[in-house]
Amino acid sequence: MKDRIKVILVDDHAVVRAGFRMLLSTEADIDVIAEAERGEAACQLYLEQQPDVMVLDLSMPGIGGLESIRRICNRDSNAKILVFSVHNEMVYVDRAMNAGAKGYITKNSAPDILVTAIQKIAGGEIYIEHGLTKNMPLQNSETDYQTIVDTLSPREFDVFLLLAKGLTAHKIADELCLGYKTVANYGTQIRSKLKVSTVAELAHIAMVLGMMKN
CATH class of the missing domain: 3.40.50.2300 (Response regulator)
Known part of the structure; x- marks a missing residue:
């Protein structure tokens, strides 16, 4: 049970x-x-x-x-x-x-x-x-997030999904067998490419693109 x-x-x-x-x-x-x-x-x-x-x-x-x-x-x-x-x-x-x-x-x-x-x-x-994410004011609402996500490297994509799921950089480092600083750098690059700054925004993008269930 x-x-x-x-x-x-x-x-x-x-x-x-x-x-x-x-x-x-x-x-x-x-x-x-x-x-x-x-x-x-x-x-x-x-x-x-x-x-x-x-x-x-x-x-x-x-x-x-x-x-x-x-x-x-x-x-x-x-x-x-x-x-x-x-x-x-x-x-x-x-x-x-x-x-x-x-x-x-x-x-x-x-x-x-x-x-x-x-x-x-x-x-x-x-x-x-x-209902909260539906009207979420992303900084660049006109951005084609699918196109940007498609340009992420395989490792960046892995980190993007795990960040969107709420995992910390330390947890992601353990899961992907990477150094903490490497994961932190990936996170910075991903947020910069998507022009967002928060975990909630990353989660929203992942949900909108059908990568996470709400």
């Missing part, structure tokens, strides 16, 4: 956490193991419980969601954090993904989106709610 996905819920509203817990309790492969209402407690709980996925709100008292993501990811580069927020502006998505989150959905999304996002992220994928 496949192991259940261990989830920690972080939101400063108890009624919201209760709703999340009730929804997820109907899923055979998901187990809510703990809850927190502030970022400080979330950081401590993460270290103690080692969840497969942490579902976290951005707007909380104390250090808040973004700083919580940074602190957790600084301690564990493999941390899988899904942001579940009322904010649907891309500036929040970019900041959350750059802080280390592996996914972003809004609280207006359909209930099954939360379940899908948790399952995808637990499986090592990145997940950004489709």
